[in-house]
Amino acid sequence: FRVAAVNAIGEGAASLPSNAVLPLATAGPVAEFAVTPGNEQLTVTWSPPLDNGGATIADYEIEYKTAASGNWIRLSDGTNTALSVTIPNLTNGTNYAVRVRAVNSVGQGAWSESGPVMPVTGPGAPTSLVVSVDSGRASLSWTAPAGGGVPVNDYILQYRLASESTWITWNDAVTANPAATITGLTNGLTYVFRVKATTSAFPHDPVNPGTGDWAVSESRVIGPKAAAPLVAAAQKYGNGILLTWNRITPPAGFTVLTYQVEYFSAADGEWQVAGQADPRANSLLVDGAMLERGTYTLRVAAVTTVGVGNYRVSNAVTY
Structure with missing residues (x-):
């Protein structure tokens, strides 16, 4: 720059040129802006603006809001020129928007704003x-x-x-x-x-x-389930219920390890294990100490290395 005085007669001699001066402005938007979701948090990263307005970047301001809300919340991270930040204490499954702007000695620059981003964590184990x-x-x-x-x-x-x-x-x-x-x-x-x-x-x-x-x-x-015994007959016997059945021939390559007997009543609402019988046995006495007064149905299945086979259900017995 140079300066000349002007009076009624005219313009005077110009001064010597000044030193070079760079005009200053606010910074442009940050570059490479990205938001990465995490567990109850969002990680925000960016690069400095391509145009810093001619002045050193002194700070970055970060704000966020739920996508459904119009109220931006300023992240309190102090004066900071780091190029990443983590926004904590968010709600998984909720969409958020995030924006960042650079600040220089002139003032606050243009915002860079994300689309909706949702904090999430990995699913748990089944x-x-x-x-x-x-x-x-x-x-x-x-x-x-x-x-x-x-x-x-x-x-x-x-x-x-x-x-x-x-x-x-x-x-x-x-x-x-x-x-x-x-x-x-x-x-x-x-x-x-x-x-x-x-x-x-x-x-x-x-x-x-x-x-x-x-x-x-x-x-x-892996293998075929054992077939159900052909017959399962139940009767009240002493202080309990006696279940008898026909022993089965197991699938080829497998042996019967035991027979599993279960009982059911409307009061219980589900099958209960009464006990296991030796593979050579064809009967089991269900101890009356397990039972309340009422009507029961029993069932029996052969157990092999594959697991419990198909059940045969008995007649109903009143105990």
């Missing part, structure tokens, strides 16, 4: 995993876990031979149904099964499928 086996197959059922803020949308099922360490993924349809049947298994071999939930935020990772919270079964031998 619970109450039950495996029921039959010839060449295993039927699994379980209780769905919490999704970590979003619904569970699928399950990953895997199995392996108990003698090996390599898991095999069962390719079934995408479904949130907490049950599945794995086929093509070999009778007489022992398998282990596991299941894991996925969500839209935590989908199946085909590169590293072993990560996550799995529900893992006990080892199970």
Whole structure:
């Protein structure tokens, strides 16, 4: 710059030029702005503005709000020129918007604002995993876990031979149904099964499928269930109820380990285990100490290494 005086006669001589001066302005929007969801938190990252307005960036201001609310909340992080920050104490499953702006000596720059972002965590492990086996197959059922803020949308099922360490993924349809049947298994071999939930935020990772919270079964031998005994007759006998049955011939390659006897009454509302009988036995006395006065139905099934076989239900008996 240079200066010249002006009077009624005219313009005077100009001064010598000043030193060079850079005009200052507020900063432009930050670059590479990103928001990453976490468990009850959001991690915000960015790069300095491409245009700092000609002045050093002295601070970044961060604000957030629920997507449904118009009220922005300022994150209290003091004066800070770090290029990332974590917003804590948020609610999983709720959408938030986040914005960041740079501050220089001139003032506050332009905002960079995110779209809706939802804090989430990975789904928990399924619970109450039950495996029921039959010839060449295993039927699994379980209780769905919490999704970590979003619904569970699928399950990953895997199995392996108990003698090996390599898991095999069962390719079934995408479904949130907490049950599945794995086929093509070999009778007489022992398998282990596991299941894991996925969500839209935590989908199946085909590169590293072993990560996550799995529900893992006990080892199970694959094979046909034992047939139900042909006859199951119950009668009141002394201080109890006597159940008799015909012993079965087990499936080829399997042996009967025991016979399981259960009883049912309307008062109980569910089957109760009365006891197990020796594989050579064909009767069991249900001790009256277990029973209240009333009408009972009994049932019996052979147990092999596969598990409990098919039940035969008796006649009703009043005790």
